Amino acid sequence: xDEHMDGAASAQTLVLDHVPMRNEEGEIRHEFVExxxxxxxxxxxxxxxxxxxELHEADLGDLIAALAPDDRVRLVELxxxxxxxxxxxxxxxxxxxxxxxxxxxxxxAEGVRELESDDAVELLETLDEEEQEEILEKLPLxxxxxxxxxxxxxxxxxxxxMQTEFIAVPQDFTVGQAIDYMRDTPDLPExxxxxxxxxxxxxxxxxxxxxxxxxxxxxxxxxxLTDEDRRRVSVLEDQEEVARMxxxxxxxxxxxxxxxxxxxxxxxxxxxVDVIEEEADxxxxxxxxxxxxEELSDTFLTIARARFNWLLIxxxxxxxxxxxxxxxxxxxxxMVALAVLAPIVASQGGNAATQTxxxxxxxxxxxxxxxxxxxxxxxxxALVGLINGLAFAVITGIAAVVWFKIPGLGxxxxxxxxxxxxxxxxxxxxxxxxxxxxxxxxxxxxxxFVTTVTDVVGFFSFLGIATLWFGLK
Amino acid sequence: xDEHMDGAASAQTLVLDHVPMRNEEGEIRHEFVExxxxxxxxxxxxxxxxxxxELHEADLGDLIAALAPDDRVRLVELxxxxxxxxxxxxxxxxxxxxxxxxxxxxxxAEGVRELESDDAVELLETLDEEEQEEILEKLPLxxxxxxxxxxxxxxxxxxxxMQTEFIAVPQDFTVGQAIDYMRDTPDLPExxxxxxxxxxxxxxxxxxxxxxxxxxxxxxxxxxLTDEDRRRVSVLEDQEEVARMxxxxxxxxxxxxxxxxxxxxxxxxxxxVDVIEEEADxxxxxxxxxxxxEELSDTFLTIARARFNWLLIxxxxxxxxxxxxxxxxxxxxxMVALAVLAPIVASQGGNAATQTxxxxxxxxxxxxxxxxxxxxxxxxxALVGLINGLAFAVITGIAAVVWFKIPGLGxxxxxxxxxxxxxxxxxxxxxxxxxxxxxxxxxxxxxxFVTTVTDVVGFFSFLGIATLWFGLK
Numbered sequence: 015x016d017e018h019m020d021g022a023a024s025a026q027t028l029v030l031d032h033v034p035m036r037n038e039e040g041e042i043r044h045e046f047v048e049x050x051x052x053x054x055x056x057x058x059x060x061x062x063x064x065x066x067x068e069l070h071e072a073d074l075g076d077l078i079a080a081l082a083p084d085d086r087v088r089l090v091e092l093x094x095x096x097x098x099x100x101x102x103x104x105x106x107x108x109x110x111x112x113x114x115x116x117x118x119x120x121x122x123a124e125g126v127r128e129l130e131s132d133d134a135v136e137l138l139e140t141l142d143e144e145e146q147e148e149i150l151e152k153l154p155l156x157x158x159x160x161x162x163x164x165x166x167x168x169x170x171x172x173x174x175x176m177q178t179e180f181i182a183v184p185q186d187f188t189v190g191q192a193i194d195y196m197r198d199t200p201d202l203p204e205x206x207x208x209x210x211x212x213x214x215x216x217x218x219x220x221x222x223x224x225x226x227x228x229x230x231x232x233x234x235x236x237x238x239l240t241d242e243d244r245r246r247v248s249v250l251e252d253q254e255e256v257a258r259m260x261x262x263x264x265x266x267x268x269x270x271x272x273x274x275x276x277x278x279x280x281x282x283x284x285x286x287v288d289v290i291e292e293e294a295d296x297x298x299x300x301x302x303x304x305x306x307x308e309e310l311s312d313t314f315l316t317i318a319r320a321r322f323n324w325l326l327i328x329x330x331x332x333x334x335x336x337x338x339x340x341x342x343x344x345x346x347x348x349m350v351a352l353a354v355l356a357p358i359v360a361s362q363g364g365n366a367a368t369q370t371x372x373x374x375x376x377x378x379x380x381x382x383x384x385x386x387x388x389x390x391x392x393x394x395x396a397l398v399g400l401i402n403g404l405a406f407a408v409i410t411g412i413a414a415v416v417w418f419k420i421p422g423l424g425x426x427x428x429x430x431x432x433x434x435x436x437x438x439x440x441x442x443x444x445x446x447x448x449x450x451x452x453x454x455x456x457x458x459x460x461x462x463f464v465t466t467v468t469d470v471v472g473f474f475s476f477l478g479i480a481t482l483w484f485g486l487k
Numbered sequence: 488x489d490e491h492m493d494g495a496a497s498a499q500t501l502v503l504d505h506v507p508m509r510n511e512e513g514e515i516r517h518e519f520v521e522x523x524x525x526x527x528x529x530x531x532x533x534x535x536x537x538x539x540x541e542l543h544e545a546d547l548g549d550l551i552a553a554l555a556p557d558d559r560v561r562l563v564e565l566x567x568x569x570x571x572x573x574x575x576x577x578x579x580x581x582x583x584x585x586x587x588x589x590x591x592x593x594x595x596a597e598g599v600r601e602l603e604s605d606d607a608v609e610l611l612e613t614l615d616e617e618e619q620e621e622i623l624e625k626l627p628l629x630x631x632x633x634x635x636x637x638x639x640x641x642x643x644x645x646x647x648x649m650q651t652e653f654i655a656v657p658q659d660f661t662v663g664q665a666i667d668y669m670r671d672t673p674d675l676p677e678x679x680x681x682x683x684x685x686x687x688x689x690x691x692x693x694x695x696x697x698x699x700x701x702x703x704x705x706x707x708x709x710x711x712l713t714d715e716d717r718r719r720v721s722v723l724e725d726q727e728e729v730a731r732m733x734x735x736x737x738x739x740x741x742x743x744x745x746x747x748x749x750x751x752x753x754x755x756x757x758x759x760v761d762v763i764e765e766e767a768d769x770x771x772x773x774x775x776x777x778x779x780x781e782e783l784s785d786t787f788l789t790i791a792r793a794r795f796n797w798l799l800i801x802x803x804x805x806x807x808x809x810x811x812x813x814x815x816x817x818x819x820x821x822m823v824a825l826a827v828l829a830p831i832v833a834s835q836g837g838n839a840a841t842q843t844x845x846x847x848x849x850x851x852x853x854x855x856x857x858x859x860x861x862x863x864x865x866x867x868x869a870l871v872g873l874i875n876g877l878a879f880a881v882i883t884g885i886a887a888v889v890w891f892k893i894p895g896l897g898x899x900x901x902x903x904x905x906x907x908x909x910x911x912x913x914x915x916x917x918x919x920x921x922x923x924x925x926x927x928x929x930x931x932x933x934x935x936f937v938t939t940v941t942d943v944v945g946f947f948s949f950l951g952i953a954t955l956w957f958g959l960k
Contacts, residue, residue, distance in 0.1 A: 039857075040854065041854075041857045041858065041859060042859065044859065070736055072735045072736055072737075080859065193701060196698075196701045196702055197701070197702060197703070197704055202698070202702060205696065205698055206698050207680060207697070207698070207739065223678065224680070224697040224698060224701060225669075225675070225678055225679050225680070225697060227701070228666060228669045228670075228697060228700070228701070229669055229670060229675060230670070231670055260760065261760050261761070261764060262545045263543055263545055264545075264757035264760075265757075266680065266739050266756060266757075283739060283756050283760070284737035284738075284739075286760070287733065287734050287737075287756070287759070287760065287763065288734070290760065290763055290764065290767075291734060291763065291767075291853075294763075294764075294767030294770075294771070295849060297767075297771060298767070298770060298771055298774070298845060298848075298849055299845055299846070299849065301771070301774065301775070301845070302774070302841050302842055302844070302845025302846070303838060303841060303842050303845070304842050304845050304846055308846065310846075310850055310855050310856065310860070310864065313867075314867045314868075314870040314871050314874070315874070317867070317871050318870070318871045318874040318875050318878075321839070321842050321871065321875060322875055322878060324838070324842070325835065325838055325839055325842075325875060325879060326882075328834065328835065328838045329831070329835055329879060329882065329883065332830065332831040332834040332835060333831060333886065335830065335834075336827050336828060336830055336831050339826065339827040339830070340827050340890075343823050343827065346819075346823050346826050346827070347820065347823045350816050350819050350820045350826070353812065353819050353823070353826035353829075354809050354812040354813050354816065354819070355809060356826075356830075357805065357808065357809055357812070357829075357830055357833070357942075358802070358805040358806060358809050360830070361801065361805040361808075361942075362798065362801065362802055362805060365776060365797070365798055365801045366794070366798060368775050368776060369775055369776050369777050369794050369797070369798075371775070372771060372772055372774070372775025372776070372777050373772070373775070373777055373781065373783075375771075376768060376771055376772065377783055380764075381513065381514075382783050383783065384512075384514045385514065386514060386515065386517065386553065387783070391783065394786075394787045394790070395787075397787040397791070398787050398790050398791040398794065401787070401788070401791040402791050402794060402795055402798060405791075405795060406798060406802060409799075409802065410802065413806065417813075469830075469834075
């Protein structure tokens with residue numbers, strides 16, 4: 015395909031078949047981005063329109079992310095109505111906000127109009143209220159009211175994630191009538207997997223999956239096919255709960271009901287997949303001491319500032335742990351081997367505790383760990399700490415004696431290891447459980463508390479036992 | 488509801504409406520489990536059959552997990568054909584294997600026959616070959632061959648995850664013919680979201696979503712509605728790639744093609760959601776030093792043994808770091824403040840490095856970090872390390888001077904902090920990238936390497952600089 019790469023951009027070389035967007039690893043090809051950048055420079059609107067029209071929104075998002083900041087806005091402007099604004103939901107928030115800031119509100123409003131309601135809400139919700147207002151007031155009244163209503167629901171609620179386009183039919187329809195309705199209605203939702211049966215006041219009565227509908231003959235009453243027990247979602251439900259329900263019961267869509275059980279929207283599995291990935295991302299970052307909204311496109315100053323706070327907390331706990339060492343200054347001077355070995359006791363406890371904590375945080379997030387099995391798991395973790403404590407007491411003890419040729423040192427470090435691994439195991443399970451109990455996020459705060467426990471207990475037990483054993487002062 | 492709780496189990500009290508399975512938090516109710524346990528003891532087969540028939544497979548799985556080990560097998564035996572074996576895919580592998588071991592192969596084979604092919608494969612794949620064989624040979628030839636073929640595909644491949652039940656129609660069908668075919672075929676897949684068009688040799692030609700089918704009138708040729716560009720999956724593709732594709736392009740189903748582009752199965756989004764959760768689970772556990780197959784139902788001995796290996800590696804690196812301290816024994820004796828402060832330098836570097844590593848591991852897993860932006864991210868992380876290094880050099884320096892009243896100590900620890908935070912940042916990003924390059928899992932091994940770097944660099948720089956600054960020996 016290299017023969018197409020040898021000149022300026024023209025409409026021909028932009029056709030995706032000639033310069034494929036991605037290489038074999040699925041990474042976006044540098045040459046492809048260059049071609050687009052050339053076309054933007056040349057203001058080759060026709061070529062760009064042809065290109066973006068062909069791309070899936072996810073690919074278009076990747077392309078935008080790969081372009082230089084100025085080119086991103088120019089691309090949207092040059093492709094006009096061919097630009098699918100849902101692609102902006104696929105890029106980092108920082109990039110999205112930059113683009114939306116630069117574009118005239120009319121252009122954004124025009125783009126928002128073309129979106130399904132859930133995509134429109136997703137695009138608008140990260141903007142501040144003033145910017146939202148500016149765009150919303152350019153929309154036709156009906157669409158504006160619908161979006162404003164969705165934006166009133168709490169962040170991360172089902173009401174925010176749902177789309178308000180769905181198919182609802184009366185209870186007395188037959189299969190044939192339902193099919194005819196779909197054939198005759200021009201603006202059906204873009205994609206749908208089930209239809210809903212409602213009464214005259216829009217109260218939800220049940221769901222009929224499309225495959226069920228297609229198996230039945232036309233005269234069959236819809237009531238016969240309706241699943242009234244289908245799982246449904248309250249508009250105020252947290253998206254994490256919704257995601258858990260989808261995962262557990264293998265759903266592709268769920269009706270969203272208001273507090274009066276009226277059907278107001280539908281959540282589809284593609285939104286749920288995003289939620290699951292977001293939540294996994296948040297837990298992982300939280301355990302690593304990183305803010306969940308940190309993005310790869312952030313500047314180093316933004317990131318340094320965001321990570322500073324966590325490091326500051328860590329510094330405080332590190333000083334706390336070192337102050338325990340400070341209590342034993344005299345002993346450290348008398349026997350420097352203690353200073354050399356103390357970090358081993360702390361580190362071994364910290365790692366064992368992190369193992370326990372990781373399992374606990376994950377099990378709490380997936381609801382595998384609850385009041386019914388809490389005590390069994392706590393006892394189990396304590397036993398694991400004890401057994402590995404015994405094992406590493408022996409190993410570390412022998413190593414310490416071989417190294418420093420002080421026989422008692424093996425006993426001292428061995429005992430300290432046992433104490434610290436049991437303390438770490440208990441801290442690793444009880445701290446996340448306590449945080450969950452007081453409705454704090456165990457993933458965010460557990461790490462600091464847990465390693466503080468193992469540092470303090472590790473230093474104190476090792477040096478305390480050494481003081482007693484060797485009669486130091 | 489407590490009035491139902493006062494006696495032996497009877498068919499009435501088992502009806503779910505009387506003793507709901509879950510409390511308001513969605514946890515399984517202790518009373519419900521008790522009722523079931525009583526019914527099992529009383530061998531009240533009718534009541535149990537009525538109960539399990541009403542439960543979703545996921546709920547049945549939770550119930551099994553909550554029962555005592557002996558009761559689990561008894562429940563399966565007492566409910567016979569009413570027991571849905573897909574519930575066994577919802578419980579921990581340890582529990583599943585225990586139950587399958589206890590049941591006669593005939594019973595298992597009977598249960599497997601009722602499952603969709605992907606559920607059957609999932610159930611069988613964790614058994615050892617001998618046990619698989621025992622069950623497979625009790626199945627009718629056709630089903631046996633189909634399952635054996637699926638089990639030949641590599642673990643975690645699309646071929647393992649796909650179901651082999653799907654709807655394929657010829658190219659020259661009309662909408663009406665397709666609908667009639669579905670109405671007239673008795674054993675359609677349990678659930679489906681799209682149908683596929685194939686040629687006479689079963690080569691895949693395209694997909695038609697059910698909603699598209701339902702919008703069109705009967706005489707329309709299916710060819711007009713067929714999406715030939717629909718994303719498809721090779722049978723050998725890794726499930727992680729498949730999950731990424733589903734997430735990116737918002738799919739609910741994807742056709743699975745063999746190496747000759749013949750349609751052999753379909754992967755649906757519910758399987759993909761499981762894969763996404765599994766992968767998130769694995770990454771999180773790997774970063775916490777826990778084996779990915781550790782389960783909440785494992786015994787403490789199994790867990791202690793599994794976690795031992797990771798702790799042993801950690802012990803080795805802890806001794807390595809302490810050996811650096813050992814090099815400076817003389818200096819530590821001369822100035823005990825160094826022994827007290829050294830862990831702070833190591834800890835601050837370790838935490839900064841963990842932040843970088845967490846972001847890097849996650850970005851590698853989601854493919855956000857690739858060769859196109861690698862250098863930008865490396866430079867950014869180094870700058871973040873430098874800036875936070877400078878900030879914490881000042882803070883730690885002042886704190887050290889205030890504590891120990893030795894002016895030079897502030898400069899020494901400040902310089903060491905800067906060195907260690909930059910080293911940590913570089914280690915945190917370069918080590919995961921290098922592991923990814925050599926096709927190792929960055930999530931599993933990065934942590935040890937990274938904290939070894941910051942421990943060794945932290946101790947060495949702090950004590951080295953102190954030696955030079957204070958002229959110690």
